Amino acid sequence: MxxxxxxxxxxxxxxxxxxxxxxxxxxxxxxxxxxxxxxxxxxxxxxxxxxxxxxxxxxxxxxxxxxxxxxxxxxxxxxxxxxxxxxxxxxxxxxxxxxxxxxxxxxxxxxxxxxxxxxxxxxxxxxxxxxxxxxxxxxxxxxxxxxxxxxxxxxxxxxxxPIWLLGSSHFSAHLAGMLGLPFAFASHFAPDMLLSALEIYRERFTPSAQLDRPHVMVGVMGVAADTDDEANHLFTSMQQSFVALRRNARGRFPPPVQSMDGLWAPDEKIFVDHAMRYAVVGGPESIRKKIASFVDLTKADELIVSMPIFDMDKRLHSLELFAKAQRALMAA
Structure with missing residues (x-):
């Protein structure tokens, strides 16, 4: 893994x-x-x-x-x-x-x-x-x-x-391939060009003094908790934050809510769900399955996880659960 x-x-x-x-x-x-x-x-x-x-x-x-x-x-x-x-x-x-x-x-x-x-x-x-x-x-x-x-x-x-190029489109995929640099794609908030950008990077890669073969890291939003319900509850902080971003009303990171109903319009929900399409949110078994599926889809060399959780202790617990999921996948 x-x-x-x-x-x-x-x-x-x-x-x-x-x-x-x-x-x-x-x-x-x-x-x-x-x-x-x-x-x-x-x-x-x-x-x-x-x-x-x-x-x-x-x-x-x-x-x-x-x-x-x-x-x-x-x-x-x-x-x-x-x-x-x-x-x-x-x-x-x-x-x-x-x-x-x-x-x-x-x-x-x-x-x-x-x-x-x-x-x-x-x-x-x-x-x-x-x-x-x-x-x-x-x-x-x-x-x-x-x-x-x-x-x-x-x-x-x-x-x-070591220099990495980061991107959410084809531009940096082309450049990273041409310069022979490792490439990290921001699929944690910009999913649309993920697979095509990785394909471009791998096809156009030219070995360099830093790197002799393509190396890809992909980003995901990750919220792990003891149960799916708790993880989904914690994830409402990120959902609220993205709605605020769309409204150009940036503020401090909000605490989770019981329900997003009434907090977003239908078009805002579509926007957030689309941006978060690869988010790994759930209990231990759910995140293991989602990670395995995402890695199989992207054939990534590394995974980088952003954990948008309001409560610091729960954030640390999420970190531990992702590490356990990684070890479980390695052992499988």
């Missing part, structure tokens, strides 16, 4: 604080390491009152300092928001602090609304269009220093931090 990893957004819950959210990320990473997860990734989002991981490299260090073996990284850094040199320096520093444990996942979306993106980027005309060139520039800054190199990242140069 393939390895499992965790994707965390450091959710700020209703009634909670940023400090509490960052401590929860640290607790979750420690528990993930204890339960045998391979990676713990954090996502860059800006201007969102329910997400505390905007300064992603700092949160990565906060998490990595509390763990010893699990790989810690970004899922991802939104590269058009930054210069490649700044990211090379940040991740070169992380690699020096936590040798052999840092991953650099890159995306090209803003991770926010367009007004905030303007404040981040200053120049909106070239940022996204430059993404392929910026990836290549960043690779060079993190690689060995060449004789004629004019700009050197210190720290960063020759750190060879």
């Amino acid at each position: 393939i390895p499992f990893s965790v994707l965390d957004l450091s959710p700020i819950t209703e009634g909670g604080s940023v400090a509490q959210s960052l401590q929860n990320s640290r607790r979750l990473a420690v528990a993930a390491e204890e339960n045998g997860y391979k990676r713990f990734w954090l996502a860059e989002h800006h201007g969102m009152t329910g997400i505390a991981s905007a300064a992603t490299s700092i949160v990565i260090s906060h998490v990595a300092s509390a763990t010893k073996t699990i790989r810690v990284g970004s899922g991802g850094i939104m590269l058009p928001n930054h210069s490649p040199l700044v990211i090379a320096e940040q991740f070169g520093t992380l690699a020096a602090l936590y040798p052999g444990r840092i991953d650099l996942g890159l995306g090209r979306a803003p991770g926010t609304d367009m007004r905030t993106a303007q404040a981040l980027r200053r120049n909106m005309e070239t940022s996204s269009n430059n993404f392929p060139n910026d990836v290549v520039e960043l690779q060079a800054l993190l690689g060995p220093i060449s004789e004629d190199q004019k700009i050197v990242a210190v720290p960063g140069a020759d750190s060879n931090v």
